[in-house]
Every structure is written in C-alpha cells, then in structure tokens.
Amino acid sequence: MTLFVGVLSAGYSNASHTVSELSAIGAPTRSLWMLLGTIYTVLMIAFGWIVWASAPPNRAQRVLGLLLMIHGAFSAYWPPMHQRAVLAAGGGTLTDTLHILWTMVTGVLFMLETGFGAAVLGKRFRLYSFATMAIGIVCGAMTGTYAARLQANLPTPGAGTWERISIAAYMLWILVLATALLRANRGAGSFAFAAEKPAPARIV
Numbered sequence: 001m002t003l004f005v006g007v008l009s010a011g012y013s014n015a016s017h018t019v020s021e022l023s024a025i026g027a028p029t030r031s032l033w034m035l036l037g038t039i040y041t042v043l044m045i046a047f048g049w050i051v052w053a054s055a056p057p058n059r060a061q062r063v064l065g066l067l068l069m070i071h072g073a074f075s076a077y078w079p080p081m082h083q084r085a086v087l088a089a090g091g092g093t094l095t096d097t098l099h100i101l102w103t104m105v106t107g108v109l110f111m112l113e114t115g116f117g118a119a120v121l122g123k124r125f126r127l128y129s130f131a132t133m134a135i136g137i138v139c140g141a142m143t144g145t146y147a148a149r150l151q152a153n154l155p156t157p158g159a160g161t162w163e164r165i166s167i168a169a170y171m172l173w174i175l176v177l178a179t180a181l182l183r184a185n186r187g188a189g190s191f192a193f194a195a196e197k198p199a200p201a202r203i204v
Helices: 019-023 030-053 059-074 084-088 094-118 123-144 147-151 159-185
Strands: none
Touching (some): 019 030, 019 159, 030 059, 123 159
16 A cells, blocks of 8 residues: 555655655556555454454453554544645644644554564563664654644655555554464464463473
8 A cells, every 4th residue: 555556646755755745635556546445444443353363361351452443443544634835824724733633643553563563472572672763753753743744745765665655664563463363373382473471391
C-alpha cells in the first residue's frame, strides 16, 4: 500500500509526499486505499487475536495481543485529511485535526506494542524491539518537521522517505514477531529470538 498505490497518482512521489495524501479527500487513490486498508484492518485484528489466544501463562503476550486488536480496530476509521492545495487555501476542517490525533494515538500504540513485545521473547528480540522503537521515534520526529510546509503546499523533499522507513520498521517487526512466535510455539528452542526454555521440573 505505502509503496505501490502512489504509482497510480500522477505527480505523487513516495519520497516527497506523505502516506496520508494517498487517502486524502479528493485523492484519486482514496477508494483503492480504503479497500486495501479494510483488508489490512481485518488481518491486524485477526493477528492480534491469535497472539492473545495462543499466549501461554504470559501476561505480556496477552497485553500485546489486546493492543494489536485495539490498533486494528482503531484503524478501521481514519479521519481523512484534505489535499495540500485545500489546506493552503484554508479549507481544513475537523477531519484534518482528527487525522493528526489519530496519528498520535497510532504512534502511542506502536510504542506500547513494541514495548510489551520486547517482554514476550528472548533478549535478542528485546534489543530488536528497542531498536525498532528508536527508529519510529526518530522518523516520526523528522516527519513532523514537514507539517508546516505540507499545510502551506510547499515542497517536502524527504517527508515520504522518513515516514515509510518508520512504517517499514513496524511492518518488519510484526513479521519477525509472527515468525518468532510460530517457531517458539513449535518448540524450536534454537531459534534466535525464541524465549529461553524453562528449567525442567524435578521429579519428587
């Protein structure tokens, strides 16, 4: 979605335009984005439920599964922003304000998910989760510096790149989490990110 939907919009640049502009009011890619977004939402909620339902006596994994489901449900409706020209002409409305609020809440959920995810598996996955959080913070801060230029309909070189790095880091984290949980559940103790095996119980 973030890499290929923009190809359908003339003049759109993945490097210089934000992801939100693909679903902006009046954008030619909005309908396709909404369709794909619905599929993504359903899959994210289903993934969160699986993480929650398959959790051993592990509170962190249950919380993680719940957060993933909340994230998916929260993304079911995303208030759309207006296109740059409309914003520059003073045509912004409540949906633009709510769009920013939704972005902030999603960022908080991202941090909570990676934080609780860090407690689910072993040390190497914990470090990987912290690195993902750091990437999200840095890229989010860099993307935020373009807000004024976007609303003024000025060039924003690099805005899309920073945002897509953050999204890619989160999607990769989800992929690694799913793979690690699958292998851990299958008893692959040699897997790098698998949680440490508990000591065998002594027979009394």
